[in-house]
Amino acid sequence: MIRNIIKYNLLLITILMIVGCNKSFDQQFSRDDVSYFSITYPMDTTINIIRLDTLKIGPTFTGLKSSVNYSYEWTVFENSSSSTPRVISRDSNLQIKVDQLPGKYYLTFSVKDESTGVKDVKLYNLNVNGNFYEGWFIANNKAGKGQLSFIRDDGDLMFNTLETINEKSYPEKALQSIVSVESSSVQYANVFYFTNKGVSVFDANTLYEKVSQNAFFTQLSGVQGKSNYVVCHFNYDQLMVVNKELRANIGPIMSSDFLTTFSERIEGDYEMFPFAFQNVGGMSTHYYDNKNKRFVTIGFGQRELGYPSTTTTGSTPFKLSNIGTTFMFADYNSSTRQVVITSDTNKKYIYTINFSGDNISRIDAYPIQGIASLNNIMAFAASSESLIGFIADGNKIYRVEAGTGAAKEIYAFPEGTEIADLQMYKRPNKSIGAGTL
Amino acid sequence: MKYILVTISVLAILFSCQKDTLSTYQGKEAIALYVGEYEADSTVFSFVFSESLTGRDTFFLKLRLQGAPKSVDRKVQLEALNQSTAIENTDFVLPEVVLKADSSFLLYPVILLNTERIERQQLTLLVAVKENEFFSRAALGLSFGQVNNTMDKSLGTYKIHINNFYTEPHYxxxxxxxxxxxxxxxxxxxxxxxxxxxxxxxxxxxxxxxxxxxxxxxxxxxxxxxxxxxxxxxxxxxxx
Structure with missing residues (x-):
């Protein structure tokens, strides 16, 4: 019985195997080498262009055959996962007016062998900038009327940008302009324009007006002296010093509609020096109170001052609640270090303020030596590469070692010229700009 | 005997097989009052928070269709239930509105009227969908898989407390x-x-x-x- 079962099973398996066999189709095809070709220019690169300028690229290739028909395609898509590519040209040489809004995009270029379908594709970063992408904004006055001028990186000079672009008069006396660009939210690049009557805000890429004068404050009779504006605490807060008063508002991370009314004056007995001392990226900002000669702090989301009283290390120990000097000028040296020019009865000092975490941990202070007068300091800027600062005194510019206080004249404008401002070009930060009256 | 039992069992199993019939719903479409997953089924409307200068203001309720959209306009109306202490056309108006062709959603305007008596007492308006030739009242409960994965709730009724005096707001x-x-x-x-x-x-x-x-x-x-x-x-x- 068992023998029969095995026998019949073997027979069945054999039949199934025979039936399962199938004649294979004829594998008759020939092999040809696919010609190798590729794009050799441009290679991986970042292309910067100003919006509405013409983008011209003449690519080069290797391995293209004259007997083969190739197709070309240029596409652009936004730097986000949800973006879909848009074909902007099917010519080999690209020549197109860039109409994308300022921002970061990807550009792709592909060449395809139409006979085989083989394709070479290259991807590039495309940065579309506004007209005012890199350079110097200068708030200045002509015939008693304010204007915001722009010296662009490529040498282009635009004098009265605000009126030209907004077709509106800005008759107030210009005091200052502050450009706010946060690397994590470049779309929120703004220019704050301070006049004797108030503050207005313009888009840094287009200079279109975003906030009209005094929409920022419930009450403001006018602006005097230097002001300061920062976006801080991981974009959680905006802080502004106007008329020695500190005011706050929520930052771009809280709401895209953040250019709204600022708070009333943060309460307390102080006259705030217009500079935000901070460990950039920290969750607390320090200000210096020139009235009580001490540091105060404001934490993220807070609308009240803190009063630190720790003692710092450094050349001389300082109690943060009693520094005892008047701050005149300050600038950033690094993300955790700021340099300050201070004034005591008869002496000027250079202070280096160091942060550790959210706290000022070390202060070094040295009297400035090597400058004869020092009675007419008009401006100051700090290097962000080494621990030095530049002081404008009358018609001369001095280089000061923050680590020793030693100063040395490096440039003199003609006698009678008065330097009004000094700014360090921070990217790359090897040049310094001086504006004269 | 054994074979009889086995045969009967097999036959019983076979006879129990039956082709399933698919039931489909036949009837009028329905309209549901609905709120978001975290929204309440009632509200307090106080004229002291109203910017209206005309003595009347509008509170919108969300309605949605249960059923297929149609290519014709269809009338929709809410009605006040007996438990209401507010009086129609004195304290409120529930207008007849139209669910536009091919649409499934509607904001229904409950018109509230400011009167002297709500300065002292709070009135209640309890509304439900009024059945008409197009729509009946809808089934209640959560809906799943809506746009943005919200879980809206269909309600049978919605309660509006109307007053014109200050009470501590929920915010x-x-x-x-x-x-x-x-x-x-x-x-x-x-x-x-x-x-x-x-x-x-x-x-x-x-x-x-x-x-x-x-x-x-x-x-x-x-x-x-x-x-x-x-x-x-x-x-x-x-x-x-």
Whole structure:
């Protein structure tokens, strides 16, 4: 019985195997080498262009055959996962007016062998900038009327940008302009324009007006002296010093509609020096109170001052609640270090303020030596590469070692010229700009 | 005997097989009142928070279709149920509106009328979908897989309490958290309405909330400099 079962099973398996066999189709095809070709220019690169300028690229290739028909395609898509590519040209040489809004995009270029379908594709970063992408904004006055001028990186000079672009008069006396660009939210690049009557805000890429004068404050009779504006605490807060008063508002991370009314004056007995001392990226900002000669702090989301009283290390120990000097000028040296020019009865000092975490941990202070007068300091800027600062005194510019206080004249404008401002070009930060009256 | 039993069992199993029939719904489409997953089935509408100057204001209720959209306009109306203490055409109007062709959603305008009697007492309006030739009342409950993965709730009725006097609004806790405004009082609330120049303070922005304490203390200091202390209805000095 068992023998029969095995026998019949073997027979069945054999039949199934025979039936399962199938004649294979004829594998008759020939092999040809696919010609190798590729794009050799441009290679991986970042292309910067100003919006509405013409983008011209003449690519080069290797391995293209004259007997083969190739197709070309240029596409652009936004730097986000949800973006879909848009074909902007099917010519080999690209020549197109860039109409994308300022921002970061990807550009792709592909060449395809139409006979085989083989394709070479290259991807590039495309940065579309506004007209005012890199350079110097200068708030200045002509015939008693304010204007915001722009010296662009490529040498282009635009004098009265605000009126030209907004077709509106800005008759107030210009005091200052502050450009706010946060690397994590470049779309929120703004220019704050301070006049004797108030503050207005313009888009840094287009200079279109975003906030009209005094929409920022419930009450403001006018602006005097230097002001300061920062976006801080991981974009959680905006802080502004106007008329020695500190005011706050929520930052771009809280709401895209953040250019709204600022708070009333943060309460307390102080006259705030217009500079935000901070460990950039920290969750607390320090200000210096020139009235009580001490540091105060404001934490993220807070609308009240803190009063630190720790003692710092450094050349001389300082109690943060009693520094005892008047701050005149300050600038950033690094993300955790700021340099300050201070004034005591008869002496000027250079202070280096160091942060550790959210706290000022070390202060070094040295009297400035090597400058004869020092009675007419008009401006100051700090290097962000080494621990030095530049002081404008009358018609001369001095280089000061923050680590020793030693100063040395490096440039003199003609006698009678008065330097009004000094700014360090921070990217790359090897040049310094001086504006004269 | 054994074979008979086996045969019967096999036959029984075979006979129990039956082709399933698919039932489909036949009938009128329905309209549902609905709210979001975290929204309540009632509200308080007070004319003291209303910006309207005409003595009437509109409160919108969300309606949606249960059934297939059709290519014709269809009339929709709500009706007040007997439990309502508000009187139709005196305290409210429930107009007949149209669910546009091919649409599934509608904001229904409940028109509320400001009268003297709601200055002293609160009236209640309980509404439900009024059945008509197009629609019946819809099934109730959560709906799954809506746009944005929300879980809206279909309701049978919605209750609106209507008044024209001050009561502590539900968002006062936010004001306490951000603005340190302390205990609610009518005078305090009215002062805030004047400071912000709006009646419905729930519309304040997040920035306004963060800056609230500073703004109110400054405004109150200005007020006190001119008029002296501000005293509320409980004879307490208003402070922020």
């Amino acid at each position: 006062w806790v936010d004001f306490q958290y951000y603005g340190d405004v302390g205990e609610y009082s009518r005078v305090k609330f009215q002062f805030m309405q004047k400071v912000y120049e709006i009646k419905d303070l729930s519309k304040l922005s997040r920035g306004d909330l963060y800056n609230m304490g500073l703004r109110l203390r400054k405004a109150l200091a200005d007020y006190e400099a001119e008029h002296g202390f501000l005293i509320d209805e409980n004879n307490n000095r208003v402070e922020f």
